[in-house]
Amino acid sequence: LSPFEQRAFGGLFSMKSFGNAAIRHGKNIWMVLPFIGYYKWAEYCFWSVEQGHRKKNLPEYEAYYAGLNEEKK
Structure with missing residues (x-):
C-alpha cells in the first residue's frame, strides 16, 4: 500500500x-437523536397498519381498523 492508503x-x-x-x-x-426522534414520531403518527407499526396494538384503534376492513369487503 502507498503511504496515503496506509493512512x-x-x-x-x-x-x-x-x-x-x-x-x-x-x-x-x-447529532443522530433528532433523526431518531422524528422516526419515532412519524412511526406513531403516520405509518399505516400495513407497515406493521405499534398503533395497531392499541385497543382504541383496533375497532376502527376492523371497521375499515369490513367496509372494504
Missing part, C-alpha cells in the same frame, strides 16, 4: 483503535 485505511486492518473510535463518535450521538 486512509490503516484503521481497517488493525482493530487496536476501535474502542477509541467508539469513544470519539459516541459523544456525537446528539
Whole structure:
C-alpha cells in the first residue's frame, strides 16, 4: 500500500483503535437523536397498519381498523 492508503485505511486492518473510535463518535450521538426522534414520531403518527407499526396494538384503534376492513369487503 502507498503511504496515503496506509493512512486512509490503516484503521481497517488493525482493530487496536476501535474502542477509541467508539469513544470519539459516541459523544456525537446528539447529532443522530433528532433523526431518531422524528422516526419515532412519524412511526406513531403516520405509518399505516400495513407497515406493521405499534398503533395497531392499541385497543382504541383496533375497532376502527376492523371497521375499515369490513367496509372494504
